[in-house]
Amino acid sequence: MSLSQEREKQKGSKSHYILVTSDPYLASSEKLGSAYVLTKKRMRKALWDIYDRTSFKDKIQSGDRVCFYVAGAKSMQGNIIGYATVADVTKRIQKTPEHVEYFLATPVKQLKLRDVQEIEPINFREKFFTLKMSEGINTKKWGAVLMGGVRRLSSEDWKKLGLH
DSSP states (O other): OOHHHHHHHHTTOOOEEEEEEOOOEETTSSSBOOHHHHHHHHHHHTEEEEOTTOTTTTTOOTTOEEEEEEOSSSTTTTEEEEEEEEEEEESSOOOOTHHHHEEOOOOSEEEEEEEEEEEEEEEHHHHHTTSGGGTTOOTTSGGGGGTTSEEEEOHHHHHHTTOO
């Protein structure tokens, strides 16, 4: 984090992130489940798992804003379907039914969420090249930007996406 970003954070300014869910493997078979279904479950529980290799896992803080992107190849893929505020970041992992239902890595942290809002889906790909985060990105490889589970969004990009 740059010095100016540190100062902005210290002034109480909050960061914005896009949380990405890919199609998970079902624990009961070798079939893929739906990223959309898993995202909706996480939104309903207001609890989001963060894994060891997740980008920005040590940067997300209470008060930060997050939105939920559905990746994968199944229903609603390519859309942002909601947003929330991070209430707390904890290392105390609360087991949920998803830990049994899906073959997921063991989380190292969990985001406790508040003010979770489901929204009309926003087609992220259609808006991507209007965003600051797209600068210098190859148009054919744009999806690589979302690898790693979490990506930071500027306040400007958050507003351009129509998020509140």
